[in-house]
Structure formats: C-alpha cells, structure tokens
Amino acid sequence: MPRACRRPGLCAALTTGVLSVAALSVTAAPGHGAAPAVGFEMPFPCAQSWTGTTRSGHSPSARAIDWNRADDDGMPVVASAPGVVATAVPGGTRGYGRYVVVEHADGAQTYYAHLSAVSVVKGQSVDQGALLGRVGTTGNSSGPHLHYEQRAGGSVAEPWFHGARFVMGSTQASQNCVDVPVAGNFLGDTTAELVVYRRAERATFEIQRPGTAPKVLRFGTATDQPVVGDWDGDGRLNPGVRSPATATFSLRMPSGLQQVVLGAAADVPVAGDWDGDGRWEVGVRRAVDGVFRLRAPDGALTDVPLGDLGDLPVTGDWDGDGDTDLGVYDVASATFTLRRVDDDGVAWLAQVAFGSGDDLPVTGDWDANGRTDLGVWDPTSATFTLRQAPEPTAARADTSSVSFGRSR
Ligand SMILES: [Ca+2]
Ligand SMILES: [Ca+2]
Ligand SMILES: [Ca+2]
Ligand SMILES: [Ca+2]
Known part of the structure; x- marks a missing residue:
C-alpha cells in the first residue's frame, strides 16, 4: 500500500510492525498537530538552509512561518507538494502582498506570501519543487522574507516537513529534492x-x-x-x-x-x-x-x-x-x-x-x-x-x- 505511505514517520512504524506511541499520536486530533495527509517539503530548492520563526500575534496564526536567510531577497520559492494554483496575485500591495496559494490533495493548501515576483497563474498544475515566485517584501512586510502557511480545512495547521513536525526557530536544509x-x-x-x-x-x-x-x-x-x-x-x-x-x-x-x-x-x-x-x-x-x-x-x-x-x-x-x-x-x-x-x-x-x-x-x-x-x-x-x-x-x-x- 505505497500510496498510503506519504508520511515517512508513520510509514517507518508500519513497515517495521512496531507502532510506537509517537506514531500513534500522529493519527490523533486532526487540525491540532496531526501529520498532514500530504507529504510537504520546505518551500525552497533542494539543500538550501533557511531559518523559520513565528511570534505571538503572527497574523493570521502563530502556526505561520516567516522564513529568512542571509541575502534572501529574490531567492526562488518552490512548491511544497504537487497541486493546482488556487490563487496567484502578481500585483498585491496590501496584506500578503504578491502571493500564491497552492491546493493539494484532500483540500490542503499552502500559502507563499510577500513575494517580489509571482511565476505561476491560477488554475495551472504545479509539480513539487516547481518555481512559484521569488522572496520579497510586498504587502504588510517589514523586510524580505517568505511568509508560509500550511492549511487544512481552511485553518492554519501546524507545519510539517519531510514527515516531521517543524520546530519554530530552527534552521533546516530543504529536502525538497525531487x-x-x-x-x-x-x-x-x-x-x-x-x-x-x-x-x-x-x-x-x-x-x-x-x-x-x-x-x-x-x-x-x-x-x-x-x-x-x-x-x-x-x-x-x-x-x-x-x-x-x-x-x-x-x-x-x-x-x-x-x-x-x-x-x-x-x-x-x-x-x-x-x-x-x-x-x-x-x-x-x-x-x-x-x-x-x-x-x-x-x-x-x-x-x-x-x-x-x-x-x-x-x-x-x-x-x-x-x-x-x-x-x-x-x-x-x-x-x-x-x-x-x-x-x-x-x-x-x-x-x-x-x-x-x-x-x-x-x-x-x-x-x-x-x-x-x-x-x-x-x-x-x-x-x-x-x-x-x-x-x-x-x-x-x-x-x-x-x-x-x-x-x-
Ligand atoms: Ca524540425
Ligand atoms: Ca505524427
Ligand atoms: Ca512504439
Ligand atoms: Ca542529437
């Protein structure tokens, strides 16, 4: 049943026949830290390191990530998973500024905001790793960074990458290597x-x-x-x-x-x-x-x-x-x-x-x-x-x- 195994943490537990407590918690309480149904990767090209942070009062949710790294203005932003472009706003000046929303399986969505350039249009299919735009500081933003959200059922969900819950404040290398x-x-x-x-x-x-x-x-x-x-x-x-x-x-x-x-x-x-x-x-x-x-x-x-x-x-x-x-x-x-x-x-x-x-x-x-x-x-x-x-x-x-x- 390879198609069910898009969550590496859970799949490893299933294939070894040992369903650990950690793996069981993965299936509990949808929307409250459960692993997403889609296997998301970081929204940056393979092997690039980025630091993700949030803060209390982060709009629209403290579960949204602000990604930064040195000289990040203009760097490529890529799709976390395959999907269809649900929203592409190439000229936005308020709020999210120039931004893209990609819709994935099961109605899950990813948001990519404050871009300097948008490279996709609404309705097109994008593969995982495909270029969506460039990091910028458009809209309600105080400096170049990528504002990123994973949503499930319309609500901002806890972000997961490569089968693991993301720890806010950590620096990770993108495994979006497809x-x-x-x-x-x-x-x-x-x-x-x-x-x-x-x-x-x-x-x-x-x-x-x-x-x-x-x-x-x-x-x-x-x-x-x-x-x-x-x-x-x-x-x-x-x-x-x-x-x-x-x-x-x-x-x-x-x-x-x-x-x-x-x-x-x-x-x-x-x-x-x-x-x-x-x-x-x-x-x-x-x-x-x-x-x-x-x-x-x-x-x-x-x-x-x-x-x-x-x-x-x-x-x-x-x-x-x-x-x-x-x-x-x-x-x-x-x-x-x-x-x-x-x-x-x-x-x-x-x-x-x-x-x-x-x-x-x-x-x-x-x-x-x-x-x-x-x-x-x-x-x-x-x-x-x-x-x-x-x-x-x-x-x-x-x-x-x-x-x-x-x-x-
Ligand atoms: Ca020819
Ligand atoms: Ca022919
Ligand atoms: Ca043939
Ligand atoms: Ca030839």
Missing part, C-alpha cells in the same frame, strides 16, 4: 530510455542503462524545467532546460548551446519535430489558456488549443508519420488525450485512460516501432509503468513496470 520523469532515445539504439531530471543546484539528467550504472549528464538548475529533444538531428536526444524566470530555453548540443526565449514564466516547455525534418523544435503550453504555442526554426509561431488549463502537456509521434503530435494528460482522471493530424489536415482526438493517483505522464517509443508510446511515473514508488501497443491509441495494450529514479 526527480522529474523524462524519457526518450538518448543512446541511439532506436528505443526510448527512461530518464529522470534530478532537481539540484547542479541538476542532472540520469539516463537508465539496463545492466549498468545510469549515464549522468549534468545540466540545469533546481528551478529549471527539463525539456529534451534532438536539437541537432543526429537521431539521439539532447538535454535541454527552460528557465521559467527568464522564459529562456537552453538547448545543449555537442557543437554548443542554443538559447531561445519563448513564452511567459508560468508556461510549460514542450519539444518535438513539428515539421518532420529530423531536427526538433521547442514550444510552450501556455498556462493562462492551455494553448500550445509551437515555434518553427524561422521563429514563426503556431497556436494549437488542446485540453483544460490544469492538464499536463505531452508530445510524441502517435501515428508514426515523422511529425511530432501533441497531447495532454489529465491527472485527476488519469487520461491522455492524443491529437493527430491526417493527410487532409484534419485533426483527430483519441483518449486513453492510463495511470492512477499522483502519476506523472511520460512518453517514449518503448518498442522502437516508430510510434511513440505512453507511460506514467509514480513519484511515491519511483516506478515507471509503460504501455505497449502497436499504436498508442489501441484499446488493448501490455504494460510493464520498471523502478527508476528516487521516490519522494
């Missing part, structure tokens, strides 16, 4: 490899090689968004990242680095060979309206609306014609919607139910038949589940599971 699932043919053998992007100050792409250690490519930072593609058209994927703050793609090739500025901070990067010439291009799925904006090599832009605001974008060549197609994944219903365009230019949509729970989508040609297949990655168990069929939209399919990456 893998992001990626896949694609990096090694040139025509089948797609399983890959994770390991968020860190010096991030890495970890490429699975069965029977031997993963191939590790160092590229990107903790708050970059991974985006991979065959930028030089040699048949193998290359790493890439997009910096949300500057909306800049950095695409790495053996010959050097290509940079492309596209979209707004909140947009999600995508990549594919839109024109089928063997070299991949980039695009974004716009967070404000869910429209894909695809960039041609000459800079021309094509807009394709697809899916709902909170859906996650996927790309792949579903019909095997050489042109990359678009799709979206609805996490709540665990359903892919795949779009292809026929020879007459008519767009067709097909839905495929696959995955469950908090799974994140991945796509890759697992069987090397030229058609991109579907898959999901379960962050709780760090397991890829791959769907294999002659065509990704076929009703019948085989599935296989592979553990790869670090569980959250």
Whole structure:
C-alpha cells in the first residue's frame, strides 16, 4: 500500500510492525498537530538552509512561518507538494502582498506570501519543487522574507516537513529534492530510455542503462524545467532546460548551446519535430489558456488549443508519420488525450485512460516501432509503468513496470 505511505514517520512504524506511541499520536486530533495527509517539503530548492520563526500575534496564526536567510531577497520559492494554483496575485500591495496559494490533495493548501515576483497563474498544475515566485517584501512586510502557511480545512495547521513536525526557530536544509520523469532515445539504439531530471543546484539528467550504472549528464538548475529533444538531428536526444524566470530555453548540443526565449514564466516547455525534418523544435503550453504555442526554426509561431488549463502537456509521434503530435494528460482522471493530424489536415482526438493517483505522464517509443508510446511515473514508488501497443491509441495494450529514479 505505497500510496498510503506519504508520511515517512508513520510509514517507518508500519513497515517495521512496531507502532510506537509517537506514531500513534500522529493519527490523533486532526487540525491540532496531526501529520498532514500530504507529504510537504520546505518551500525552497533542494539543500538550501533557511531559518523559520513565528511570534505571538503572527497574523493570521502563530502556526505561520516567516522564513529568512542571509541575502534572501529574490531567492526562488518552490512548491511544497504537487497541486493546482488556487490563487496567484502578481500585483498585491496590501496584506500578503504578491502571493500564491497552492491546493493539494484532500483540500490542503499552502500559502507563499510577500513575494517580489509571482511565476505561476491560477488554475495551472504545479509539480513539487516547481518555481512559484521569488522572496520579497510586498504587502504588510517589514523586510524580505517568505511568509508560509500550511492549511487544512481552511485553518492554519501546524507545519510539517519531510514527515516531521517543524520546530519554530530552527534552521533546516530543504529536502525538497525531487526527480522529474523524462524519457526518450538518448543512446541511439532506436528505443526510448527512461530518464529522470534530478532537481539540484547542479541538476542532472540520469539516463537508465539496463545492466549498468545510469549515464549522468549534468545540466540545469533546481528551478529549471527539463525539456529534451534532438536539437541537432543526429537521431539521439539532447538535454535541454527552460528557465521559467527568464522564459529562456537552453538547448545543449555537442557543437554548443542554443538559447531561445519563448513564452511567459508560468508556461510549460514542450519539444518535438513539428515539421518532420529530423531536427526538433521547442514550444510552450501556455498556462493562462492551455494553448500550445509551437515555434518553427524561422521563429514563426503556431497556436494549437488542446485540453483544460490544469492538464499536463505531452508530445510524441502517435501515428508514426515523422511529425511530432501533441497531447495532454489529465491527472485527476488519469487520461491522455492524443491529437493527430491526417493527410487532409484534419485533426483527430483519441483518449486513453492510463495511470492512477499522483502519476506523472511520460512518453517514449518503448518498442522502437516508430510510434511513440505512453507511460506514467509514480513519484511515491519511483516506478515507471509503460504501455505497449502497436499504436498508442489501441484499446488493448501490455504494460510493464520498471523502478527508476528516487521516490519522494
Ligand atoms: Ca542529437
Ligand atoms: Ca524540425
Ligand atoms: Ca505524427
Ligand atoms: Ca512504439
């Protein structure tokens, strides 16, 4: 029952069969110090140390944390857990100032206030560790810091991080160190490899090689968004990242680095060979309206609306014609919607139910038949589940599971 184990303290007790008094107290008295149902991490990139304090009369609750560290003005603020942006106020001047609220499972919420910049928009899905904004001193604030709350049932709850109750006044290193699932043919053998992007100050792409250690490519930072593609058209994927703050793609090739500025901070990067010439291009799925904006090599832009605001974008060549197609994944219903365009230019949509729970989508040609297949990655168990069929939209399919990456 891995999905129930999102509270490391309790899970450890359950797996050893010894339910200690401390573990029992975890389940008692909801709202009065009970462990949250969501496994929250600190709202800062992996390994950063921050000091959290409160005071009597802290509005709206002494359970709210003011986070500080040296030179903290402008430092990145990231999501404590996956969720949907419930509120994003990029221009606030009173109270919380510029702030973000993320809604998680079971109606739990996290608040991030007094920001200098907001990088997300209402309605979009954010993954754990995703950039939400920058530390600032907007609104009712006397100096740069992050005002942070965990709420349950609308009330400010006692904050917990990494399965432990937070001790006010303590300095802790963020364990918001997450893998992001990626896949694609990096090694040139025509089948797609399983890959994770390991968020860190010096991030890495970890490429699975069965029977031997993963191939590790160092590229990107903790708050970059991974985006991979065959930028030089040699048949193998290359790493890439997009910096949300500057909306800049950095695409790495053996010959050097290509940079492309596209979209707004909140947009999600995508990549594919839109024109089928063997070299991949980039695009974004716009967070404000869910429209894909695809960039041609000459800079021309094509807009394709697809899916709902909170859906996650996927790309792949579903019909095997050489042109990359678009799709979206609805996490709540665990359903892919795949779009292809026929020879007459008519767009067709097909839905495929696959995955469950908090799974994140991945796509890759697992069987090397030229058609991109579907898959999901379960962050709780760090397991890829791959769907294999002659065509990704076929009703019948085989599935296989592979553990790869670090569980959250
Ligand atoms: Ca390449
Ligand atoms: Ca191309
Ligand atoms: Ca296609
Ligand atoms: Ca395939």
